[in-house]
Amino acid sequence: MDPQNQKPLEIHLVTATDSPEFTHLTRSLSQTSLVGLDAEWKPVRTQQKSFPTVSVLQIACQLGDDSVVFLLDLLSIPLSSIWEPLQEMLVSPDILKLGFRFKQDLVYLSSTFCSQGCNPGFDKVEPYLDITSVYNHLQYKKHGRSVSKQNKSLSTICGEMLGISLSKELQCSDWSQRPLTEEQMTYAAMDAHCLLGIFKIFQAKVAEEGELDLKTNKLSISSANLGLKELFKKHDMSDKVLSTQFCEALAIVQATTSSGVVQVPPSAGEVIKKSSCRDTKPMDAFLLKIVKKHGDRILLKESDREPKTSKKKRKKQLPINGISREKHIENFDEWQGTAPWDPLLGGDGCPKFLCDVMVEGLAKHLRCVGIDAAVPNSKKPEPRELITQAQKEKRVLLTRDAKLLRHDYQIYKVKGLLKTEQLLEIIETFQLNISEDQLMSRCTKCNGQFIQKPLSTEEAIEAAKGFQKIPSCLFNKNLEFWQCMDCSQLYWEGTQYHNAVQKFVDICKLSD
Ligand SMILES: [Zn+2]
Incomplete structure (x- = not known):
């Protein structure tokens, strides 16, 4: 496949609620049935009295065959203005949430919102599917029961399933620093975006096996990579890879983020109003079946919300x-x-x-x-x-x-x-x-x-x-x-x- 025909990853940084990016986000959330979630925070020293403050929330939305990643800058957006749409998305039965060990992210996210007066934060994500379970399920299907369940890192899973390497170099960078660097934005976007890619492979496998009755499904493995593989084509699975391929990818991403791909719908105010009485699109029958069979949820207990003291x-x-x-x-x-x-x-x-x-x-x-x-x-x-x-x-x-x-x-x-x-x-x-x-x-x-x-x-x-x-x-x-x-x-x-x-x-x- 010619890499030039690949659509580059579309990333939007959302810094205000009266921005076209925010309007694009709320509109996308009302149209999507599948999102990948991830969050970044400034690393803190162990055993602090409070949880770290989440500074970026990534939402990768699957929209038909396309996908788009929103980076919510939680240090600029007034949190009270986005609590409701986020809460709705987290519990919407119409949207399957994908995450990688997202419980911890949710704890921190919730605490971040609480600290700005948005009580009670967030305590539930449903329906939810963890990429670790997806991965283990696929491994189980592939090898039967003799293979041990492993808690592999997202980077390893991506390497195995998508053939791309996620760099971990930036994970511990200062996410509270503004402006975010292009590298940070790409890294953050990739972490959420790859969840969609992994899920697509899972979906395709499920369809292939006919595990669920799916006459209507039209999935193809070729769409499973969502362009990621081509973006990082000559990977060699090592953790450092991204740095070399990074520049190529970055160039494409930069071209996208700066070229203003966003189409601005009527007015921001209108969409915000709409978001409080959203008519979300129901899942298609196939996705609904996957959710019924494999769907999970995250529920935070009171004790999860208290930082453990050293x-x-x-x-x-x-x-x-x-x-x-x-x-x-x-x-x-x-x-x-x-x-x-x-x-x-x-x-x-x-x-x-x-x-x-x-x-x-x-x-x-x-x-x-x-x-x-x-x-x-x-x-x-x-x-x-x-x-x-x-x-x-x-x-x-x-x-x-x-x-x-x-x-x-x-x-x-x-x-x-x-x-x-x-x-x-x-x-x-x-x-x-x-x-x-x-x-x-x-x-x-x-x-x-x-x-x-x-x-x-x-x-x-x-x-x-x-x-x-x-x-x-x-x-x-x-x-x-x-x-x-x-x-x-x-x-x-x-x-x-x-x-x-x-x-x-x-x-x-x-x-x-
Ligand atoms: Zn030995």
Whole structure:
């Protein structure tokens, strides 16, 4: 396909309600059935008393075969004037909202609006579909149940599904600075826009499989990329890619944003009035079926709206008289900070731990349920080394050594004595999601991940030469072997494997 025929991404920066861009936005919201949402805020240091202020809200609207991205500059628009249209969009049954772990964005967005007197902010998004579920669903369809559910980053998912790389370089840039740079605008727009692209592929797959009855559907995979792929054609999947292709893309985008593509409808006032008694377009039958089958929602609880205070601050607030500090440390749910793997802190959202020698057994158990659990780099590490490693790799340090808690880093003291107890304690404390297909998805020996494709018996024998003996009784069983990418250890789905899976299904009570 000739890239020149591709329509460039249409981006509109909305800075005021009496602007043509705002009119365009409200009109688009009344016509769309599908939006991709994302928000940007100025990164704050961990463990602050309040939530960060959202400074840009991105809304990518699908309009027929076209799409358009609106960047709402929440630092210039009076929030009270856009609360109502946003609220309507978030709960409109006529609009499916796509997001990538949007709950956190919603918490911050809500708090931002509340702080400007728009109580009660926002507490619901429905119907909603998270791109992680879309991705996991497609993976499940593709590989069956042996592939582990992973919390991949949006950038990884985009790379796999759309063949484009999103740069993460700008994620932590200063979103409160004005004017926003062209790079920031493009980045922000892409993050919302790619959600539409991923959803289109999902939609097309669903249609292809005839999972839902869809005689009327006219989707084509070719429209699934929405021009993104061509925009970043020569990608090589690395995270830095965008910077090279960025210039080309940027040139196209700049041409669009500055050429005034906007058609101005009658008058802004008229449309605002209309937005309060909007007649939105109902979803088509196909989308409605997808929503019925896969649709979800985000509901914020009271507790979600309160920033969690840090361990350090909490300790200071606690009465010291008569109660020893050690006692507080013994509180089961005392771990309260933002986890270092939190995307807010630049992490990838996947829980990661570093287990010191006192909880080595726990490390193995965590790996068995698919959780990334490393051990110290050196044999007898100093506390400082442990902390540096944890920090560097964005891990929470797990230990039974109360002395380590004095150090200013995210350390959790494990209370349980038995490995199984400890495992359940960590799952509960850090609210880890364990699913059955995640069991045995990681090398228990070294914490490495497996090579994606299983090996046949012949390939396994070849791969095991010189360091691991494969019992000959396995030879004629047509088993699949999995090899660790790091230490090359081979695993297979034998009796031991099934026993182990059953054991962790029981421990984690996954069967009910
Ligand atoms: Zn390994």
